[in-house]
Every structure is written in C-alpha cells, then in structure tokens.
Amino acid sequence: MILGLYFLNFRMLMKRLKCLIVFLCFFPYLIWAQEANHIQADTTKKLQENTYQNLLDSLTQTIKKYGLEKQIMQKSLQEAETQKNLSLWGFIGAGISVLIVVFLIIRNVRQKDLLIEQQQTIEEQNHELQAQTEELRQQQEEIAAQRDDIIQKNKVLAEKNKLIQESIQVASLIQKALLAKTTNLQDYFRGFAILSKPKDIVSGDFYWVGRVQHTTIVVLVDSMGHGVPAAFISLTINMLLKEIVLIRKQISPDIILEELNNNLRQIIHHNGENSHNISADIAICSIQKTIGDSFCIDFAGARRPMLYVLNNEIMRFRGNRVSVSSDTTWEEHFENETIELSSKTRIFIFSDGLTDQNNKEGKKFGENQLIQILQKGISESIQNQIQNVERALLEHQGGCPQRDDILMVAIEL
The missing domain is CATH 1.20.5 (Single alpha-helices involved in coiled-coils or other helix-helix interfaces)
Structure with a gap:
C-alpha cells in the first residue's frame, strides 16, 4: 500500500514537470506575439x-x-x-x-x-x-x-284791498260786539278758558252763552268754511240763537238744533231759488244746577262732541252724525245725551279746526291726542290745560299753515 502511494505521487510529479517544460517552450513565443500585436495596434491607430x-x-x-x-x-x-x-x-x-x-x-x-x-x-x-x-x-x-x-292797476288794487281790509276789520269789530263776551262765562261758572285762533281776520267759529231762568245754554258753532262767508253764517246763527233761546225760551239742545236747522232753511230758500248748501257743526250744552253741588247737563251735537271729566277720567259724548244744514233733501233728527256732574267738574267743546290741523307729514292733530293732553293736565288749572293744548298744537303744526278756524271752550262747573 505504501508503494502504491509512492507510485501515485511520482506520476503526479511527472505531470507537473511536463507542464512546466511546455510553458517554458511557449513563453518566448507568447511574448513575441504580444509585442507584435502592440506594434500593429499602434500602426492602425496612427493610420x-x-x-x-x-x-x-x-x-x-x-x-x-x-x-x-x-x-x-x-x-x-x-x-x-x-x-x-x-x-x-x-x-x-x-x-x-x-x-x-x-x-x-x-x-x-x-x-x-x-x-x-x-x-x-x-x-x-x-x-x-x-x-x-x-x-x-x-x-x-x-x-x-x-x-x-x-x-x-296795482294802485287801484291796493286802494281796493285797503278798503276791503278796513271793511273786514270793521266787520270783525261788529262780529265781536255781536258775539258772546267772556263776562257772560264769568257770571255763570266757577272757571273757564278759551282757545280762539281765527284763520282770517273774521271767523266762522264762535261761542254763544244765554240764560233762561236757572238754565245756562252754552253753544259752540263751527260754520262751514272760513273768512267772510263763514262770518256771515255765524252772524245769522247768532241771531237765530237769540230768537230761539232768549225769546222762545227753548232750552232743550235737541230742539234748539232742529229749530236752527228749520229756520236756516227758511232764510236761505225764502225766495224760492236753489242756493248753495250752507251748513254748520254745532255743540249745545244745557246746564242746570240741581240739589247740592250737582249739575244736570243735557248735550246735543251736530257733528260735534263734548268731553267731560268723570272720576278723574276724560269721557266723551259723540253727538249726532249730521250737521245743521240748509239742504232740504235731508231730514235731520237730533237727540240729547244727559249726565249729572258734581261741582268743579270740567267740560270741553271745540271746533274741528283743532283736531283736523295737520303737520308736515299730513297727520292730523286728532281727538285722541287732545284727550291725552287734557287727561295729563287734569290736576292743573283749567287755564293751564288749555295752554297745554295750544302748545301741543303749535308743536304738532310745525310751521304748517293753519287750515281752518280753531275754537275751544273749557268750563269748570
């Protein structure tokens, strides 16, 4: 076995020796071939x-x-x-x-x-x-x-206007002389106050006071329109009131209104011609003192109300819805409203010029606003109440022109 191993190693050594001899024989050739390739490559590159x-x-x-x-x-x-x-x-x-x-x-x-x-x-x-x-x-x-x-022509017109103004001034004096005086109210009542603002020199609004036995008649008349025509109507109604109340001794407000209505028609249509309609809104208070400190008040209104104080509250009689008129096509009928009030109680009657006065926005002063002002000053004097109304009216008016005659009568029983 050892010989076999030696023999195997010897064979392997011989193979390696042969390879070395072959390499030594071909190595110079390989070197020459490599140099030849380098020379050929350089030549080709240069070309x-x-x-x-x-x-x-x-x-x-x-x-x-x-x-x-x-x-x-x-x-x-x-x-x-x-x-x-x-x-x-x-x-x-x-x-x-x-x-x-x-x-x-x-x-x-x-x-x-x-x-x-x-x-x-x-x-x-x-x-x-x-x-x-x-x-x-x-x-x-x-x-x-x-x-x-x-x-x-202006000179002529100025002269005529002067004459007309003088005539109107005289007419105003005559009207004031014929109409009621404040002394009448002083004789019959504890207190009173008047608010009067005519639109023109003469007015169609007036108040009238008359006495028959123990009854005092207070009348407020608001004639149709304003100025001279309304003033003539007021004088006519003033004359009729004297005849009906002072001569005929009529003291019931409803009958006074009916007789005014009939007499006005007779005067306007006495010649049988169809004239323009003439009318007036009228408030009539018939005041009679009863037992103690009480007063019985009969009221009738032709499109005019009456305000009064009851238990410290402002109350209202609305009156009838028709006017005293010369128009014969209407059959007017007036009714009384009656109330008993104590002493120191106040009543108020007024024309529609007060409540219908407008401001810049066209809003009317109004009856409700009037009642509020009177209610607010109910504890003040009657003169202060009317002054409060006048101030409120001027403030409401705000510079707008007055549209109608204004009249208000306040009475303290």
Whole structure:
C-alpha cells in the first residue's frame, strides 16, 4: 500500500514537470506575439488618426468656403433690399408731396368759399339783427305801456284791498260786539278758558252763552268754511240763537238744533231759488244746577262732541252724525245725551279746526291726542290745560299753515 502511494505521487510529479517544460517552450513565443500585436495596434491607430485629421481638415475648409459664399449672398440680398426700400420710400415721398399740394389747393379753394359764405351769413344776420332790434324796440315800448298800466292797476288794487281790509276789520269789530263776551262765562261758572285762533281776520267759529231762568245754554258753532262767508253764517246763527233761546225760551239742545236747522232753511230758500248748501257743526250744552253741588247737563251735537271729566277720567259724548244744514233733501233728527256732574267738574267743546290741523307729514292733530293732553293736565288749572293744548298744537303744526278756524271752550262747573 505504501508503494502504491509512492507510485501515485511520482506520476503526479511527472505531470507537473511536463507542464512546466511546455510553458517554458511557449513563453518566448507568447511574448513575441504580444509585442507584435502592440506594434500593429499602434500602426492602425496612427493610420486612423491621420485619416480622421484629413477628413476634419477637408470638412473645415468646406464649411469655411460655404460660410464665405453665404456672407457674399446675404450682402448681395441686403444691398438689393436696401435699393428696393429706397425706391419705395422715394415713390411714397413723391405721392405724399403730390397729396399735400392737392390738399393745399383744395383747402385754399374751400377757405375762399367759406369766406364768401360767412360774408353772406354775416350780411343776413345783420339784416335779422336790425329787424330784431326794431321788434325789440317795439316790444319795449309795449312792455313800458303794460308796466305803466300794471302800476296803475296795482294802485287801484291796493286802494281796493285797503278798503276791503278796513271793511273786514270793521266787520270783525261788529262780529265781536255781536258775539258772546267772556263776562257772560264769568257770571255763570266757577272757571273757564278759551282757545280762539281765527284763520282770517273774521271767523266762522264762535261761542254763544244765554240764560233762561236757572238754565245756562252754552253753544259752540263751527260754520262751514272760513273768512267772510263763514262770518256771515255765524252772524245769522247768532241771531237765530237769540230768537230761539232768549225769546222762545227753548232750552232743550235737541230742539234748539232742529229749530236752527228749520229756520236756516227758511232764510236761505225764502225766495224760492236753489242756493248753495250752507251748513254748520254745532255743540249745545244745557246746564242746570240741581240739589247740592250737582249739575244736570243735557248735550246735543251736530257733528260735534263734548268731553267731560268723570272720576278723574276724560269721557266723551259723540253727538249726532249730521250737521245743521240748509239742504232740504235731508231730514235731520237730533237727540240729547244727559249726565249729572258734581261741582268743579270740567267740560270741553271745540271746533274741528283743532283736531283736523295737520303737520308736515299730513297727520292730523286728532281727538285722541287732545284727550291725552287734557287727561295729563287734569290736576292743573283749567287755564293751564288749555295752554297745554295750544302748545301741543303749535308743536304738532310745525310751521304748517293753519287750515281752518280753531275754537275751544273749557268750563269748570
């Protein structure tokens, strides 16, 4: 077995020795072959580099030649374009020059025509101005004549207006003399207050006081309209009241209203002609002292209410819904309202000029606002109550013109 191992190692050693001999024999050849390959590669590389350099030089020369030719061509084109532009601008300049010359010629001709037209227009205007001047002179003469006529008429109107105003002033004095005096109220009642604001010099609103035995009649009349016509109506009704109450001794408010209504119709229609309707809103209080400190009050109103104080509250009698009127097509009927009040109680009657007065927004003063003001001053004197009403009315009115006669009568029993 050991011999076998020696034999195996010997064989392996011989194989390695053969390989070494072969390598030593071929090694010089391998070195020569490698050197030959290096030499051939260097030669090939140099040939390629020379070829590339020649191609590059040829291409560079071609590019330079093409660039030079392109520059020459561009320069030729630029020169041709410049020549073309010069020719075009020359043509345009010549055309503009011709147009300018033509324009100047046309303008000169037009200016001459305009001058001729202006001269003709000026001559026509001169003729028109002369005609207008003559017409204006004639108008001035007419205006002067009309002015003198107006001045003369104004003088006549001023004189007539003065006479009318004087007549109205006299009529106002007569009206005041014929109507009730405040002394009558002082004789019959504990206290009173009057708010009177006529719209014009004479008024269609008035109050009347009369006494028959132990009964005092207080009447407030609001005649239709205002001014002189209403004043004549008030004088007529004043005359009728004296006849009905003082002569006929009639003390019931409803009957007084009915007789006023009938008598007014007779006066207006006595000649049988159809006249304009005449009417009046009237409030009548018949006041009679009863046992103790009590007063019995009968009230009838023709479209006028009566306010009174009961248990420190302002109460109201509304009255009837019809007026005293000369219109015969209506059959009016009036009714009394009766209440018993204690001493120091207050009653108020007033015309619709008070409650219908408007402010700048068109809102009326109103009966409810009047009641609120009276209620607020119920503990004050009767004069202060009426002053409060007047101040509130002026504040509500706010500078608006007064639309109707205003009258209010306040009585303390």
